[in-house]
Amino acid sequence: xxxxxxxxxxxxxxxxxxxxxxxxxxxxxxxxxxxxxxxxxxxxxxxxxxxxxxxxxxxxxxxxxxxxxxxxxxxxxxxxxxxxxxxxxxxxxxxxxxxxxxxxxxxxxxxxxxxxxxxxxxxxxxxxxxxxxxxxxxxxxxxxxxxxxxxxxxxxxxxxxxxxxxxxxxxxxxxxxxxxxxxx
Amino acid sequence: xxxxxxxxxxxxxxxxxxxxxxxxxxxxxxxxxxxxxxxxxxxxxxxxxxxxxxxxxxxxxxxxxxxxxxxxxxxxxxxxxxxxxxxxxxxxxxxxxxxxxxxxxxxxxxxxxxxxxxxxxxxxxxxxxxxxxxxxxxxxxxxxxxxxxxxxxxxxxxxxxxxxxxxxxxxxxxxxxxxxxxxxxxxxxxxxxxxxxxxxxxxxxxxxxxxxxxxxxxxxxxxxxxxxxxxxxxxxxxxxxxxxxxxxxxxxxxxxxxxxxxxxxxxxxxxxxxxxxxx
Numbered sequence: 001x002x003x004x005x006x007x008x009x010x011x012x013x014x015x016x017x018x019x020x021x022x023x024x025x026x027x028x029x030x031x032x033x034x035x036x037x038x039x040x041x042x043x044x045x046x047x048x049x050x051x052x053x054x055x056x057x058x059x060x061x062x063x064x065x066x067x068x069x070x071x072x073x074x075x076x077x078x079x080x081x082x083x084x085x086x087x088x089x090x091x092x093x094x095x096x097x098x099x100x101x102x103x104x105x106x107x108x109x110x111x112x113x114x115x116x117x118x119x120x121x122x123x124x125x126x127x128x129x130x131x132x133x134x135x136x137x138x139x140x141x142x143x144x145x146x147x148x149x150x151x152x153x154x155x156x157x158x159x160x161x162x163x164x165x166x167x168x169x170x171x172x173x174x175x176x177x178x179x180x181x182x183x184x
Numbered sequence: 185x186x187x188x189x190x191x192x193x194x195x196x197x198x199x200x201x202x203x204x205x206x207x208x209x210x211x212x213x214x215x216x217x218x219x220x221x222x223x224x225x226x227x228x229x230x231x232x233x234x235x236x237x238x239x240x241x242x243x244x245x246x247x248x249x250x251x252x253x254x255x256x257x258x259x260x261x262x263x264x265x266x267x268x269x270x271x272x273x274x275x276x277x278x279x280x281x282x283x284x285x286x287x288x289x290x291x292x293x294x295x296x297x298x299x300x301x302x303x304x305x306x307x308x309x310x311x312x313x314x315x316x317x318x319x320x321x322x323x324x325x326x327x328x329x330x331x332x333x334x335x336x337x338x339x340x341x342x343x344x345x346x347x348x349x350x351x352x353x354x355x356x357x358x359x360x361x362x363x364x365x366x367x368x369x370x371x372x373x374x375x376x377x378x379x380x381x382x383x384x385x386x387x388x389x390x391x392x393x394x395x396x397x398x399x400x401x402x403x404x405x406x407x408x409x410x411x412x413x414x415x416x417x418x419x420x421x422x423x424x425x426x427x428x429x430x431x432x433x434x435x436x437x438x439x440x441x442x443x444x445x446x447x448x449x450x451x452x453x454x455x456x457x458x459x460x461x462x463x
Contacts, residue, residue, distance in 0.1 A: 022196055
């Protein structure tokens, strides 16, 4: 282990906002359903009644009417649902994707985008200048530093609740294609 | 760009009660992704074994046990580290404070009789056989998360990754490229220095109701308010030493932490008294 404190320059302020994009939709689909050959966009438009049902089942509010959903298929065979969702925490905004099996099991979760907004976002202009000068001197790139913010305030409870909500949404509003269009 | 010329691959997933981010470089992308997936699987395994919240975990089983039980080698390893640190830190770090955390509503009630806190001597651990000599509740909060980070790092190394960071909600460890240590403070984000092949953890106590209860991990030591950042070779050690720092007087803390194998990074400004603005 080697630690080199920024002594000469003293610890300096860095922007409190960090955005990280991990996946585009296409990449996340591939990561969550690696063997799928196609993804059929089948966005769900929820009625007010369905939204209430979802809330009842999951204890989490379904805030929007439309949910982006894709059907993952491998050579025509249904593999599961790919759903994109977002949650807003106290300090963070998160876009994520969930893969659900036809039976409603969570196959995987991937964070697509994570935006952290810690502390006071509005900074003085001169402060920014100071930062830029010092980064170039200390030789580190903006995207490469580490988020080291007191861990406990970052809770993934929002995601847990989001996934609960999506599982309820599946029960309420998604039907596997095989059993969907039975006449009568 | 990493030294080896390949772009790092970065992934984040929920885990360990927080968000775990893994960034790796130095192999072709498909190998990096495979290595990252394995590292995430190891972290999930640690969580399954050592979460207080899961009744079926080793910790859940231990806390309901009456006689000796068999536990997973990983759990035994972390417990051994925890018990040893309890002894060497004069129980400033104490894995037997689960009862107190339950009593304060921090952890779920295991529905079994328990005492609030105990000592390392209350646990007999031989190989992977564990027995509680008194009904203490074990919690690996404050050490298991760091250890999970260490597992993930070991996995990435064994997969041939040459440059990586694993960050579990602010408890992180890196190898390869030096990484900048950033901290949140009342004044904003601050960069303290660069860390190479090491681990860093930060714990706060008393800043708001959701903060990690460092003071409770330390048992009945006087409650102090502030934020402690510790670097060490291993993430489990950095993680646990923040709790020791929180339970040690300001003037002694740097020396105590140094003796236990870590380095306390001095706060830039003296720790501010509590700001209850977040509640």
